[in-house]
Amino acid sequence: MAHDPRSPRALKTKTPKDDESDKLSALPDEILCHILSFLPSETAAATSVLSTRWKDLFTSLPVIDLTISKNWDAKIGEERRRDLCNFQKFLSRLIFLRNKAPIRKFQLNVSPPLVEDLRPGIYWLISKVLSRQVQEVDICVPGDRDSTGLLLYPPEIFTCATLTSLTMTMKSSFNFNPPDSVSLPNLKVLRLNEFALTDQDSFARVIQACPLLEDLGLRWRFWKFEFMDLRISAPLLKRLALSCYFGQYSLMVESDNLEYLDCNVYGVHKLVINAPYLKYFKCQGPPVRVEFVQDVRNILNATVAFKYRKEEFESTLVLYHRQNLKSLEAFELVNGLQYAKSLRFQSGMKILYYAGEFLPTFVNLSSLALDDSIYSYHYSSWWLNLIARLLENAPNLEALDIVSSVFDHNFGVEQLGIFLRTAFPARPIRHLKELKIILGHDQEFGFKLAEYFLEIGKSLKKMTIRGSIKGWESSPEVYNRISSFKKSSEHCRIAFEP
Template identity: 40%
Template sequence: MADPPEKRVQRTPDGDSIDRLSALSDCVLLHILSLLKTKEAAATSILSTRWRNLFVSLPDIDLCFCVDDDASDRDRLFYQFTHFSNRVIEQRNTAPIRKIRLRVQHFVERYRLGFESLLIPAAAAISTYNVEQLHISVAMDTATEKFSIRFPPGIFSSETIVSLSLSLDVGWNVPDFVWLPNLKYLFLRRFTLVDEDSIQRFLQGCPLLEHLILTVQPFSYESESQESIEVEVLHISSPLLKGLVLCWNEKVELEFTIVVKSENLESLVCFLQGQHKVTIDAPNLKSLNVDGHVLEVHIVQSLVSIDKAVVRAEFLHNVTNLGDLFLRVQHAFEFISGLQNVKSLNLSENILKALYFSQPALPTFRNLIKLELEPVYCPSFPRSWILQVLSNLFESSPNLEVLIFSEVFKNYFGEDEQFGSVFPQAFPLTFIEHLKVIDMSNFKGEEHEFKLVEYFLKNGKSLKKIALEREGWKSVPEYCNRILSFKKCSEDCQIVFRKKWDYITCPQLRQLMNLSP
């Protein structure tokens, strides 16, 4: 090992040598060391005997095992990692610990015992040092045969833990007893559901939980005893839960019902893969995002307070027969009807396709102020059918003020030669007159886009702004000049040529993405 560098000594005017760095208070030194990871902070101990063991007093313990250079040496390095990690936790002084973060990459089964031995002092530290945050991540390089690890009971029994994050490629079981009375943030990533009650059993031990992120792995269909695992209903219920994100990492083939119930739930995001049913009993929900493949989304109580909904769910995925089609479109219609109090609505054409086959009269969205449309081009689904659904939707939105197109492709409303003639049908004048803002993203400068902008400017009596987004407006000044030459019905209407990604203000990130300054 190389000799440690010489101390840099500053001399006073009188010629005295003073080590001013070592003269700093423990509080200042700890603040400096807190900017480093635990291993890096420990490495600074060679600089001075003054803070040789100061790193073990840091409020945050951040331990990471990630070796990409020499895979053949990982076993030795993992042993050193566990030895160092145990020393950091076990040689702790009386200083409190705010957060423990433990991350292991390249995990294999032969590391299991060493990792479990590291969890034991971590669990002891939770109760001894009043730990508030615990983050554990285990990742394997390749898909191998699954195996499980055991957690000490102390991991799930703490009066002080406020935030718990478990992101595990390996299997683990929710213990029979969970008691985290002050837990507010729970993140379970890559979670493998092994029985119907495990999640709800976990939640029952977290009475103050406010935010839950749950990402589910494909099911383990057989337990160690080779008995079949049956899950019919996944219950997610917690009285104070405010935010819930529920998604599948991959397609979960097993069909089951997801029941979400909370009187205080304000935000719900569902991204599902597979044939599932979702039941929502959350009367105070303000934000809803449903994506992926679902059979049914049932809203139990009216969502009177909902502000925003994003619907990208595909209700017609793998339709088998006409009877199945009838049920799917009925579910889609009932779901959209449950959103009639929404103020901001984002719809993809997946839901519009299902609405075409349902009854033509949509509910009236009297509170709807903002509507964003996301096209999904499908050659087998006639654009005239989409046009019909859009016309019904516009007629059912009497107070709409903001209309956003994420993209307008060439035959968005019909065949090319019919594009201009279908505008009055798609956007009746009685509808256009109330619009205040038109926003078109991904403006490519094609003829149909110019015609659509001209139509809005010519007939929009109340228009305040038309925003057109693309990268590189300066390179096509003729586009701007042509649009500015269009006749405006509203003299107050402002035409905004917005550069794509303008919302990104960080100079370093803009440079990384090759964006203009």
């Protein structure tokens, strides 16, 4: 009988040696390197034991992704010395076996605590990487507030001509003291996180040394409390994200190309913005004096989140003047956003009430979002009227996004009707085309809210209901009840989202 190669016996006796070659190892270096590029560097290095074909393949990868998370402090004696020696050898192989292969991206994440024995090796590694035409560097290391210099950042990091993106993160605030000579001629993205700014000159020196800078992110703290005048001026800057805690300072931002500005600032006395093409503006923190030098008509999308301590705005004569000043600053900021097409209030609308001013007419506003903490007050005429005025002053409003969980009060039927008619007057609601309601745990109130909007929303095309109410997605009774509500708009579609 002829031998059948597909028989169980043949399959059982077949071994890998029957294959002419290892198909994976036969792939071109470019493909193998692409596969290895998805692995952390230490894992990629472990593939060198597979065969001679794989031995030093990891040294050709354009990306070095290294995480140091071993608990070195727990090791003692010979074990500690052995592991440190192996680590140093690994770093040496990572660099010297590359020959002249360039490094496109270098990522280093060091988990605390960082033992002193590791500092020389990490410093050496960063220096070598900077000499290999690296384009992107992202380093995250533990720091010490009392440190006086960038101990793990060699000075070459501030003079690397090939860098296009640089991110430096300290896991505790670390004094930012760059060298006197800074030159980053090709840098387009710069992010400095968790640094302590000790003087305004060093900060300005770094910004001025980046003529091509387009994307800047700063998350800092001040440990010296003298007043500072900070200026961010970069002609090609398109995106700026600021997050600052503590300190006393004024800040000026200017760029003819800036389109995106996100400010989460505490302690600032005045914020001056000169960005004629600014399209997105987000401001979080206590109300501050904001001056727009440019025409604000170009701002299309804005988000406001006023944050303050409760004791700052109690109704007492002692705090009246401070309260009124902050309220006026909040009002002036909102007034400067009157031409925006999309506006989101995340928190702190109550402060606008203290200003005693009339809200502007938002002539271009088509989308308005009112997030949860806005309504986190007891049933009160001031905020009902404030929301109503906001809706009335948006004649072209088409989309409204609200959170209902904050309305979870024990209203009676009559009181609830007054509440809905006061907070959401019929005239602006009739023109809405899209409505999104994020529901809380009060199921019956969610029904009433949806019913009210469907009844008066003559132009509604879509109502989206989201939330945590049990059974909305799976219960036919709940779905049928919502669908049975009287609708002023025959074309309104009701969508449910988890």
